[in-house]
Amino acid sequence: MPKPREQEATAIKVEHVKKKYLLYHERHDSLKDLILSGGRRAKYEVLWALDDVSYEFKRGHTYGLIGENGCGKSTLLKAIANILRPESGTVTVDGRISALLELGAGFHPDLSGRENIFLNGAILRLSRAEIEARFDDIVAFSELEEFIDMPVKSYSSGMYMRLAFAIAVNVDPDILLIDEVLAVGDVAFQRRCFRRIKEYQAAGKTIIFVSHDANAVKDLCDEALLLDHGKIVASGLPMNIVSAYFELLSKKEAARRVKSGEETDVAGDDLSAATQKRYGFGAATIKEYAFLNAAGEPVKSIKSGDRVRVRVKVEFNDTVPNPVVGMALHSSTGLDIYGVNNAYTGQPIAPKNSGDWLEAEFVWDAWLREGNYSISLGIVDLTDGTATPADRWVDAISFDVAAGQEIIGLFDLRADITVTENG
């Protein structure tokens, strides 16, 4: 039986930590600026990178820190590592911390890899003898034998990371802080890092791991924290916190869309159209859309192979002689995985006039690999073979596919295997 959480030993206690940065604005020294500001120009803005953060990190657990760029993840790790001094609040740490923060932080560019190992060891308060005893293991783990006497400024990002990780995990820390850096390692090295992290977990060390890779967080961590504007807005099971994160992102996306919709509305055929979120000539408007499960309930997350329905409701504001309604599915890296519309399937829709409407439903089985996907929607007029967008909504829907049956590649083509054998 594991102990109740409150009885577990605390490794790191963060109490009411606040960290602010002053953002200095560029000086606009035009006469008009001076007159308008009456000479009292605001010179800076206060940004709370950490806004009253409190948390108890228990010994022997692995925590995942997630959130948008600039939400304060690295700042929190630096406060824990005692690299920056907060404005107020306290951080109490029980044990030796080893931190893998920004790439190259803690390295001296003109010194060789060898010298940097000694430098870092000294920063971690290891004696020369202790560093010498670990030196070979560090170099072996980094696989940088041939480069160890070159200045680290000649290293690639991946080589920096190898050396930093090798040092961090060979100085026998009780607490390991890892800030996103693993992503720059090659696949083989990443795998070795993850294996080493798992050894650390088994040895009962405390780990805080910042990552934008939701799968890595779900796989490695037993607890996750979601940061937003310098505050912890959710904490708990990684699975739940990752969904909360995606929900937060789609809420912000929707808010941004409303804002930019007011500003640009349906734009013309200018070149920037392809990168806009929503564009078209306005002869029709996507009024509503929904991503539903087989039972017709709205969902954000599905399992691989689930039957889903994408429903779109369109209202016409003008005559559209040949309406074509479609959807496209994209991977999180922006790859177009699939697209379909009623013209491809040979199902013409009758001409529409102002005040008319239509509702379309696209039903398919989502045999997709685990991950985050988006769907774009569109209504176009296909008169004389030319597609004129009436309303196109890029990445309107975002959803998650949870791990199910293992899929090699992007999606499952549901192959039937027939084997003919002798004997």
Ligand SMILES: Nc1ncnc2c1ncn2[C@@H]1O[C@H](COP(=O)(O)OP(=O)(O)OP(=O)(O)O)[C@@H](O)[C@H]1O
């Ligand atoms: N040295 C600094 N000077 C001024 N502002 C800073 C400084 N370091 C961080 N900030 C600001 O503090 C906020 C939090 O930054 P932080 O680096 O902690 O974000 P993050 O969550 O790690 O983001 P990312 O995912 O991009 O790594 C950001 O708005 C950033 O602009």
Ligand SMILES: [Mg+2]
């Ligand atoms: Mg960061």
